[in-house]
Amino acid sequence: MTKLATKTRYPLSALAIGLLLMGILVCSSAPKTVEVEKIVEIAADPGKLVIYSGRKESLVGPIIEQFEESSGIKVEIKYGSSAPMAALLMEEGDKTPADVFYAQDPGAIGSVENMLKPISANVLMDTITDDDGKISEVDLIPTWARSPQGLWTGITGRARVVVYNTAELSEADLPDTMHGFCDAKWKGRIGWAPSNSSFQTMITAMRQEWGEAETKEWIECIRNNDAKVYPKNTLQVEAAAKNEISVGFVNHYYLYKFVLDGAEGDSFAARNYHPRGGGPGSMVMVSAAGILKTAKNTENAEKFISFLTSKVAQNYFSNSTREYPLVSGVKTHPLITTFDDFNKPDIALASLSDIKGSAQMLKDAGVLD
Numbered sequence: 292m293t294k295l296a297t298k299t300r301y302p303l304s305a306l307a308i309g310l311l312l313m314g315i316l317v318c319s320s321a322p323k324t325v326e327v328e329k330i331v332e333i334a335a336d337p338g339k340l341v342i343y344s345g346r347k348e349s350l351v352g353p354i355i356e357q358f359e360e361s362s363g364i365k366v367e368i369k370y371g372s373s374a375p376m377a378a379l380l381m382e383e384g385d386k387t388p389a390d391v392f393y394a395q396d397p398g399a400i401g402s403v404e405n406m407l408k409p410i411s412a413n414v415l416m417d418t419i420t421d422d423d424g425k426i427s428e429v430d431l432i433p434t435w436a437r438s439p440q441g442l443w444t445g446i447t448g449r450a451r452v453v454v455y456n457t458a459e460l461s462e463a464d465l466p467d468t469m470h471g472f473c474d475a476k477w478k479g480r481i482g483w484a485p486s487n488s489s490f491q492t493m494i495t496a497m498r499q500e501w502g503e504a505e506t507k508e509w510i511e512c513i514r515n516n517d518a519k520v521y522p523k524n525t526l527q528v529e530a531a532a533k534n535e536i537s538v539g540f541v542n543h544y545y546l547y548k549f550v551l552d553g554a555e556g557d558s559f560a561a562r563n564y565h566p567r568g569g570g571p572g573s574m575v576m577v578s579a580a581g582i583l584k585t586a587k588n589t590e591n592a593e594k595f596i597s598f599l600t601s602k603v604a605q606n607y608f609s610n611s612t613r614e615y616p617l618v619s620g621v622k623t624h625p626l627i628t629t630f631d632d633f634n635k636p637d638i639a640l641a642s643l644s645d646i647k648g649s650a651q652m653l654k655d656a657g658v659l660d
Contacts, residue, residue, distance in 0.1 A: 345373025401644030445577030448615030467568030
């Protein structure tokens with residue numbers, strides 16, 4: 292609160308007798324005024340915050356509104372797909388009005404890493420007390436899910452999966468790794484979304500794990516298997532349930548838009564498969580947030596990141612968007628396969644910044660405009 296001293300003039304009539312500030316009784320036949328100093332408390336303006344979000348409003352809008360209401364900070368937000376939003380930041384350069392970039396995946400935020408400043412260490416630390424009463428500080432976010440230089444932090448985990456039609460297939464029918472979908476028996480049965488930022492990040496992981504030549508070969512073989520192109524993941528999940536495709540390459544949480552939000556439950560004829568052989572098709576990416584070097588509202592930006600990594604926000608993501616919470620002590624949604632129950636590959640997320648190179652590889656293969 293800000294305290295302001297104000298002076299107010301109060302008129303006294305000729306017959307008025309007032310008790311003044313020092314307790315002195317004063318009488319006067321002439322009109323007088325006295326000045327009384329009052330202390331008035333005025334709430335300090337919490338300021339504003341400008342967010343560029345590569346995450347959909349339907350997913351993050353409610354929790355951002357909760358931050359705005361609880362903090363009093365006025366939030367201005369621009370929504371768009373992560374890769375184009377990263378491109379916009381690069382185009383704007385040091386003239387960007389953005390304070391925070393909230394990206395769908397590590398590839399997008401990694402591509403603008405040179406535009407970010409380190410997040411204060413205390414923002415991503417938690418204080419714990421052990422059984423002996425010893426107090427210590429621990430990292431809120433696991434090492435694998437954040438920038439080694441502290442330039443961005445993961446907010447939630449998002450697993451790549453194969454969604455499949457349960458009327459036609461069981462997990463036993465599906466290949467161990469993504470390579471298996473190059474088999475001719477999958478011709479005309481696959482769906483994918485080459486323009487999706489998360490898909491392009493998976494391609495970047497393939498390039499890192501398999502090399503350029505093998506990744507190019509995989510893209511071409513899926514193309515040659517007449518994979519059906521979709522503009523986004525949700526449509527692939529729906530198509531798999533309708534048996535328009537047998538399998539699709541998506542993020543894990545889209546299934547639950549139908550199973551839970553759509554109340555279709557067991558009747559929805561699609562489920563997720565984490566490739567048992569691991570690899571890029573079973574990787575866990577993160578949504579991530581970082582603060583621009585040119586941010587005009589750094590303090591508010593750090594408050595926002597602190598809020599996103601609070602148990603309040605992490606529980607929201609676990610229960611509402613069905614993403615993986617990254618903060619210890621917050622439970623994964625009971626319908627979601629836990630990290631311990633599938634073959635999660637050890638892929639360095641901070642090395643997946645060359646999303647442009649992956650987009651170009653998809654263009655060269657003729658599967659992306």
